Amino acid sequence: MGRLDGKVVLVSGVARSQGRSHALRFAQEGADVIGFDVLDEIKGSPSPAATQADMDETVRQVEALDRRIVATKADVRDYAAVKAAVEEGVAQLGRIDVVLGNAGVFTAPSLAEDMEDDIFMDTLDINVAGVWRTAKAAIPHLKKNEHGGSIILTSSVAGLMGYPNFAHYVASKHAVVGLMRTLALELAPHHIRVNSVHPGSVNTVMVMNDTLARLFRPDLENPTTDDFKAVAKQMNPMGIDLLEAYDISNAMVFLASDEARYITGVTLPVDAGTMVQ
């Protein structure tokens, strides 16, 4: 018996990394999945674009668990596309119980004063407005449920504290907290809970790339991701280099399940203690 039997979860950014991990953990717990992903280059992103092959792999792995998945190409910057993906998913799977606002980017780092306008605005458009559009498309369906639902927004430790050279990302992830708190109040009368999760560095392409290695290792000429890991260990008191995507997925499962039926409006770090260091 799964902890989410019979539920349907909507996952943005489902093609790979945390999004794929969430789809698989939720499927393991008995949920069907509605997923979408941009599958396109994002300007300034240091990681390669997610591909149709990535998306196909997510679909294959969910179906291997005997769960259903409706996976669509859609960009969180385009409300009509998000809405169409959600409607198609509900038409096929019948409902939505859980929303994971996971899609996000980390692009061209620099001091705030040097940042380009479109880099800053794109980050907000994807990481904040994109999460809002995802929730907006799903909320009418959540409201139809007799027992409400659960919305979980992926913020970051950068949603609770500042980091030099990350002004766009830090601003966007802090804004996710404000969105979460407001949605929690607005949707509480419908028994729809809204929380945010705040990961530290996770072992995905968003973190494990040369740009981040150079940013965190200005002392080295050609730093590798292993060089990044060496300093990442010093960023939390537990001394671990990277979280795995399933550590975040496990927090998502808990917050989505009936075990957390009265948890709402909460910022939950999954960060090996980074926040208290």
Added chain:
Amino acid sequence: MGRLDGKVVFITGVARGQGRSHAIRFAEEGADIIGIDVVEPIAGSTSPPATQADMDETVRAVEALDRRIVATKADVRSLEQVKKAVDDGVAQLGRLDVVIANAGVSTFMGPAESLTEEAFVDMVDINLTGVWRSCAAAIPHIKAGGRGGSIIMTSSAAGLMAYANVGHYVAAKHGVVGLMRTLALELAPDSIRVNSIHPTTVDTPMVNNEATFRLFRPDVENPGVDDFIEAAKVMNALPIGWVEAVDISNAMVWLASDEARYVTGVTLPVDAGAVIK
């Protein structure tokens, strides 16, 4: 298969209320229990004292689940008593993995300036220093296991925000957060995680009593439970008056389990949105 098979958990205030619920939920997940309770009247307490019959009922319920429990009469105001109970428990059950510092009281209510010295000092002695004593007695055993562990302190929504007329309680519960964060840093190198849980009102003897009803409904001459729930609902975002003890236990189980292996230093409200409202 339980999520805590083979683990041993130390629970303070185990005779009834949330403590008993934690013992039962952890036993359901495969853990054995070391439990203590003062089993005695506390000066000024707004609820009737826990009795030996309460303690016996906890023992019966755990044993009915085929788990072991070592239950001892001990007062968190005495480090010697707590230490002896923990040492005996570990001698019998062989190890210690999890601490649930749950014991706490609600006493005399009134504006902070009108609280007696004794009321304030006793409150801090039980609800804050008692938590430290419970940890101090347990930490050497967790470290000796060399497998890491999880310490979970019961704070309160009143550990994150103020409530009028319970200044001593609010101060002690805020203090728990500082202790939690410090222990999280100190114990991270040993892979011992430390977190606090912040319940809103819970349906236990501490809340379900006339003094609490009067605090919430000064406008009603002889307030009953329905009057209380009406007022308590106003404090929560979700349309409920209180949560059940099992809701707190479920959060404890998650934080104690490997699903939360990198969650430390976190304040986790289980509060129906009381803190954000």
